[in-house]
Amino acid sequence: METQKPWLQHYPEDLPHHLSFENKPLQQYLKEAASEFPSKSAINFLGKEITFSELYTQSLKLASYLQSIGVQKGDRVSIMLPNCPQAVIAYYGVLFSGGIVVQTNPLYMERELEYQLKDSGSEYILTLDLLYPRVSKMKALTGLKHVIVTSIKDYLPFPKNVLYPFVQKKQNQLVVKVEHGGDNHLFKEILKRAQPEVKEVEVNTKEDIALLQYTGGTTGFPKGVMLTHENLVANTTMCSAWMYKSKRGEEVVLGIIPFFHVYGMTTVMNLSVMQGFKMILLPKFDATDTLKAIQKHKPTLFPGAPTIYIALLNHPDLKDYDLSSIDACLSGSAPLPVEVQERFERETGGRLVEGYGLSETSPVTHSNFLWGERRKGSVGVPWPNTESVIFSMENGGIASTNELGEIAIRGPQVMKGYWNKQDETNAVLKDGWLLTGDIGYMDEDGYFYIADRKKDLIIAGGFNIYPREIEEILYENEKVKEVVVAGIPDPYRGETVKAYIVLRDGQTATEEEMNEFTRKHLAAYKVPRIYEFREELPKTAVGKILRRALVDEEKEKLKNAN
Incomplete structure (x- = not known):
């Protein structure tokens, strides 16, 4: 099927319509x-600097x-770490060994961890000492054989590394001691003892999987998205082309969004390695720490999620920090309210644009132009080499301009399929197109707009209601401060519209x-029937508000009431 690409006429002069991708492993x-940059700093972690040469040797x-x-070619190796140097070393180390990286959320509880280890068939895991008690239980429950343990303090500069255990105790955190031996391995000891001599592993970039990225699991069980070397190289190359004003070897990237999420992995880690950029890593998001890091390290690129930008804008001491180093921010994971975008740009003088993507697309497929025309409320246009269409909900054919339908994607960043789940793969991959499950439309210029997740559509009294539209109004x-709108069970209307609101500090409302x-x-018919004010909203590790969790909460209440 040939598709029209009206968006190409809007591409800035410096942005190629078509890219060629290098046939090499990630x-x-x-x-x-x-x-190229042996002595250049690749990572700054809480003051500790690591050069590209050190990063490569340690990997x-x-x-x-x-x-x-x-570990042999194709073996799955889980990485259960926050953003720290070990997470980067582990990621590339696993790939050099021939293994497949399985990104694992450090916040996973035992049941979630057991499911993922069993589903992926991981026999190896790299994790933090703090998480060892949870992880070690998996040896009896899953096929896990080897646990490699590291500590945050292993990569802290002096004197932070000496003080770290005392800080842990003060915060009542578990201080775990693991010995190097048997099937337990200490990361620090490995780097002391091992030689950087690796048996070369042949890679078929088109077919061989580099990464199993588990989808958030907001519906049903998480699925392992199979991303090949080609998928990840293509999407990182596209990202690089999109940021055409950035200079090779010169940019500084703020790494707050977690690398165990595909968005942080591509737009921070893989992009920085591909382009010789320096990463400023923070193990968790804290608004004050982030503002201090921006002032001190002067990052130029800052990929993030709307909740991160909102938290910074609402910081009581925002005016005391200089954020003017920031040139470009790509926002993902959730819709970016227009008001947040405009205010953030005023505060930094940089550009903040919304993008769109999925774990199944490595992840980015669309974005507004960083240095070019933007459309309010739009997720922008497809990236180079990426095709996108809207399939009509009426007849399944290609929808007409401005008609709502399901967004579909075709391009080199589209996954190979779901791990060991052929039926689920067949349901979303049709004739080379990935059916996203997202409802949206394309305007006459090729700009795309997301109305909502197919599954988040609220049908109340026979009307189709899209939560995002209501959220945009409430953000005005x-x-x-934050809002999410959901459809909750209603005996009369089928569903009714409920808004969950977090107010700005010091504000009250009825x-x-x-x-x-x-x-x-x-x-x-779109106006919420119920408003609930909350201190905070449930979120994923990357800051995406979990609408489904709120819906499930309401269903549980209803069940208990009956």
Whole structure:
């Protein structure tokens, strides 16, 4: 099927319509960066600097050790770490060894961890000492054989590394001691003992999987998205082309969004390695720490999620920090309210644009132009080499301009399929197109707009209601800090619209006040019937608000009431 690409006429002059991708495995880019920028800092972690040469050598040492304990081509190796140097070393080390990286959320509880280890068939895991008690239980429950343990303090500069255990105790955190021996391995000991000599592993970039990225699991069980070397190289190359004003070897990237999420992995880690950029890593998001890091390290690129930008804008001491180093921010994971975008740009002088993507697409497929035309409320246009269409919900054919339908993607970043789940793969991959499950439309210029997740559509009294539209209105209320709208069970209307609101610090509001505000802007059937004010909203590790969790909560209440 040939598709029209009206968006190409809007591409800035410096942005190529079509890219060619190098046929090489992803880890090759680290080898090249170490050769081109050996003594340049690749990572700053809480004051500790690591050069590209050190990063490469340590990745090879880990790879060599993994091979010595049995890792062979195609073996799955789980990485359960926050953003820290070990997470980067582990990622590239696993790839150099021939293994497949399985990104594992450090916040996973035992049941979630057991499911993922069993589903992926991981026999090896790299994790933090703090998480060891949880992980070690998996040996009896899953096929897990080897646990490699590291500590945050292993990569802290002096004197932070000496003080770290005392800080842990003060915060009542578990201080775990693990000995190097048997099937337990200490990361620090591996780097001391191993040689950076790795048995070369042949890679078919088109077919061989580099990464199993588990989807968030907001619906049903998480699925392992199979991303090949080609998928990841293509999407990182596209990202690089999109940021055409950035200078090779010169940019500084703020790494807050977790690398165990595909968005942080591509737009921070893989992009930085491919382009010789320096990463400023923070193990968790804290608004004050982030503002201090921006002032001190002067990052130029800052990929993030709307909740991160909102938290910074609402910081009481925002005016005390200089954020002017920031040139470009790509926002993902959730819709970016227009008001947040405009205010952030005023504060930094940089550009903040919304993008769109999925774990199944490595992840980015669309974005607004960083240095070019943007459309309010739009997720922008497809990236180079990426095709996108809207399939009509009426007849399944290609929808007409501005007609709502399901967004479909075709391009080199589209996954190979779901791990060991052929039926689920067949359901979303049709004739080379990935059916996203997202509802949206394309305007006459090729700009795409997301109405909502197919599964988040609210059908109340026979009307189709899209939560995002209501959320955008509520974000315009100056008292609102965060909001999510969901359809909750209603015996009369089938579903009814409920808004969950977090107010800005120091603000108060009533249901009546919010109701009056939304009624000014929305048709009566779209106006929320219920408003609930909360201290915080449930979120994933990457800051995406979990609408489904709120819906499930309401269903549980209803069940208990009956």
